[in-house]
Amino acid sequence: MLAPSMIGVLGFLLAPVLIVIVLSLFDWKLLSTPEFIGLANYRELLNDDDVWHSFLVTLYYVLICVPGTTILSLLLALLVNRKLRGMKYFRALLVIPWMATPVAMGLVWTWIFDPGRGALNQFLGLFGLDGPAWLSSPLLAMPSVAAVHIWQFAGYNMLFFLAGLQNIPASLREASSLDGASPVAHFFAVTLPLLRPTMLFVLITNVIGSFQAFDTIFVMTEGGPGDSTEVATYLIYDEAFRKFDFGYASTISVLLFAVILVVTISQFVYFERRTTYDFS
Structure with a gap:
């Protein structure tokens, strides 16, 4: 009965990873015959400033998206974890962007951030403010793209936190109230520790998703202005589908895979060492 799922995992997950690792050992320009070169691509990668710059840009993107998405989704979950009329429709509304x-x-x-006709700058103009060129500024382009990522996935992650909150026994809240604990103290002493399994899942999926971000960046900035939003996935795309150097693109992919694996x-x-709960 597990065979269909196992076939899917082998065919669409493990096999592509192995193929990419093998391709990283070849010099293959797509139209030429693959030539085995061993670790030459990896030696070139070590001295390639563009690769390391793209990973620094990726890290910057991750450091904005992961905390932003996690904190916002947790706050939204706390907000909608109430028994009020119409709350289920509000929850559905928050998930629509995802x-x-x-x-x-x-x-x-991209239209919203347009400096001339975009809705955001038009709104700022109502208060006499001149909005900047959000996607044309090297300083603002990455935070702007990251904000879109946070906006799109906060509602999705909210669902997991909401499920975690609803699994916490109500008796714990009643006990902490009887002990005189404030809502803030109850959150940090009871709620947050019991949400650690959910927090682990959300953080891991957010980190992996942020490291693999491509679609939004490709559409909104194409790695620019300059190379301020050229994340690792965009560099892989550039090497593979513009320069047709599939061997070197595979090498960068292997490095990205290794980084994600180490972080995961x-x-x-970290979370395994913090699984004990103290409610004293």
């Missing part, structure tokens, strides 16, 4: 495709959202937000394992280790 249901849209990143390309469509990228196009919509580190998160598991």
Whole structure:
């Protein structure tokens, strides 16, 4: 009964990873015959400033998106975890951005950020403020794109936090209230520790998703202005589908895979050491 799922995992997950690792050992320009060169691509990668710059840009993107998405989704979950009329419709409304495709959202937000006719600068103009060129500024382009990512995925992650909140026994809140704990103290002493399994899942999926971000960046900035938003995935795309150097693109992909793997394992280790709860 597990065979269909196992076939899918082998065919669409493990096999592509192995193929990419093998391709990283070849010099293959797509139209030429693949030539085995061993670790030459990796030696070139070590001295390639563009690669390391793209990983720094990716790290910057991750450091904006992961905390922003996690904190906002947790706050939204606390907000909608109430038994009020119409709350289920409000929850559905918050999830709608995640249901849209990143390309469509990228196009919509490109118009919103347009410096001349965009809705955001038009709104700022009502208060006598001159809005900047959001996507043309090296300083503002990455935060602007990251804001779109946060806006799109906060509602989706809210669902997991909401499920975690609803699994916390109400008796714990009653007990902490009887002990005189304020809502803030109850949140940090009871709610947040019990949300650690949910927090681990949300953080891991957010980190992986942020490291692999491509669609929105491709649509909104194409790695610019300059190379201020050229994340690792965009550099891989550039090497593979513009320069047709599939061997070197595979090498960068292997490095990205290794970075994501190390970060994911580190998160598991960190949370595993903090799984004990103290309610004294």
